[in-house]
Amino acid sequence: MLINSAWCLVHDSNSIVAKILKAKYFPSTSLWTAPAYVPKSAFWASILSIRHHLENHVTIQLIEGNTSIWNQPWCPIWKEMHARLNLEQNEYLIPSKVSELWITNSKMWDTNKIITLFGQQTLNILLQIHPIAGNGPDILCWKPASNGICSSKSAYRVLATEETMTRPPAGVPLQVVQILRGVWADKTIQPRVKTFAWRLLRLALGTASRVHRIISAINENCSRCGNLEDEKHLFFECSYARAVWFASSIGLRTDALSSSGRGIHTQIATILQQGQSQASAGMIFSIMWCLWKSRNDHRFNNKDWPIARVLHEAKAIDRAYDMGLEEDAISDHNHRIIPNANCVKNFL
């Protein structure tokens, strides 16, 4: 959506918003070259942070050549044009628009002028670019869409293939990505358990130690035992968590789990790799989610869940979706029968 917003700003630069932003953040240049190191609003900061995505996927169709040479993404080397400019020549005035690099009244690149101003290498690159016949201003195009318009949908598709499919986000351990991919693809896991797994593995869960780092008034210790509460403690090391795992159908001794680095993906991967039939990803994350819920109830409502309750709920959550899917299948079947019966009746 941000890419689409940035697109609207460059595509319709006469809109009020575009004019205000230009006046404030880049009065003498363009969105493409607007400086990032200035005090700015959250919106403008967001636009700047995704600007490169837009830039990587746009092209400018040169028709009239009214595009600025210096601050528009009109050729692969547009950002280097300043550096390439030969300031020692005095044969030509410094051009400002692309059409000034064309032979007058044509759309042919003026080879002498380009070589003198920017050098042979630049000319070789520009000769690959073919201006379009016809009249009218140059057109900014979003390359991934056949109509050249950047919609949120199209931008999302581009990012989804680029960012998540081919390259995991920087700084996320491969093991985390692998577990999450497995969880995401598992149709027997409820969406809310998946979301919990995602928050847990991407270190976004509001554990006491994490919240304490932001709000120091919040107690960073486990409400049950008083030790520092991070993921490792909460889900595997606290005696309460250890009792839950040991009593579960997995019968796990969490003190035997190896642990390393930040987060708890190593432990989760170890449990998954042990390959017990009871230790499905769905069951593991259901238990962890119930541990989290019981922790919240203990911390905020002063309620102490018996171990059996954690396991009972986890089991119910893990099984509910399987049964839900079965029920869906049955009701689908019924639905198919009813319209058919009506059809038959209508025919009769």
Ligand SMILES: [Zn+2]
């Ligand atoms: Zn504890």
